[in-house]
Amino acid sequence: MSTGIDIKFVQERYQRMSDDELIRIATQDAYGLTPEAMDVVKAEIQKRGLDENISKGIEAQNREYTIEEIDAYCDLASNLSCPSCSSTTERLNATLTGEVMSFVFFTTYNKKIKVGCPSCLDKANNNALTKTALLGWWGFPWGIIRTPQAIALNLKSKRTNHLQDHNDYLRSFTLGVVGELETYKDNKEKLRQVLIRQNGL
Ligand SMILES: [Zn+2]
Numbered sequence: 001m002s003t004g005i006d007i008k009f010v011q012e013r014y015q016r017m018s019d020d021e022l023i024r025i026a027t028q029d030a031y032g033l034t035p036e037a038m039d040v041v042k043a044e045i046q047k048r049g050l051d052e053n054i055s056k057g058i059e060a061q062n063r064e065y066t067i068e069e070i071d072a073y074c075d076l077a078s079n080l081s082c083p084s085c086s087s088t089t090e091r092l093n094a095t096l097t098g099e100v101m102s103f104v105f106f107t108t109y110n111k112k113i114k115v116g117c118p119s120c121l122d123k124a125n126n127n128a129l130t131k132t133a134l135l136g137w138w139g140f141p142w143g144i145i146r147t148p149q150a151i152a153l154n155l156k157s158k159r160t161n162h163l164q165d166h167n168d169y170l171r172s173f174t175l176g177v178v179g180e181l182e183t184y185k186d187n188k189e190k191l192r193q194v195l196i197r198q199n200g201l
Contacts, residue, residue, distance in 0.1 A: 010037050014044045023054060027179045030058040038062070057183030065175070073174045073181045074166040080188060082117040083195040092195075094169035095121040095157045097128040098150035102139025109146045111153070113173045115195045121161040125154040173198065 014022060026041055033041065042055045078091040094115045101108050114124045129151060136147040160167040174181065177194050184190035 007036060007040065010040050011044070014041055019048060019050065022048070023050065026054045027057045027183045028177070030179055031061045033058070033062065051183070053183045053185075057179040060182035061179040065178075070171050070174060071166055073178060074170050076181055076185055076191065077115065077174055077195065078166060078170065080192050080195060082120055083192060083199050083201060084116045084120040087117050090117045091164075092117055092170075093121060093161060093163060093167050094173050095125055095161050096153060096169050097124050097157065098132070098153035099128045100132045100136030100143060100146045100150045102136055102143035107136070107139035107142035107146060109142075109150060112200075113169050114199050115170065115173055116199065118162045122158060125158045125161070129154045
């Protein structure tokens, strides 16, 4: 990135993007951009008259955080309405689900962080447990090996679904979407969309 030719190449690349594509890259995929590339993206955002908070979102993905700062982002997420049932009565948290499914020739093991109110998190773990119990165990050998691992994972995750405090799954989720949380911190509807996408809804 030391020569003008490289910068021009990067500029052209971002100029060719649609607004949606540029916003997605800037808010979700800007980790590891060089300072020069960051300047190019920020200039392009400014030129198009897009939300200035997007530039803050780029920076947010490229710095380190204290636990207090992470918890402040967790507060933003946990005060939203539940992405699954829309309830606002309890603070949101996160859980890790593990699902094993065996097919004739192979077994899949999917782990996923889900965000929601405590009862929706329990439901997510219970669904994963049921699916694993029905569809996981019969695959040889991986179904037999993975099924008890997934059952243990869901049971362990359930233990922190009802914590009053943010759990580590929520902290981990928060760090993964920090660019969007920073960009949209004053826009609850946009923030909620991030949670909905995370849950695959
Ligand atoms: Zn819920």
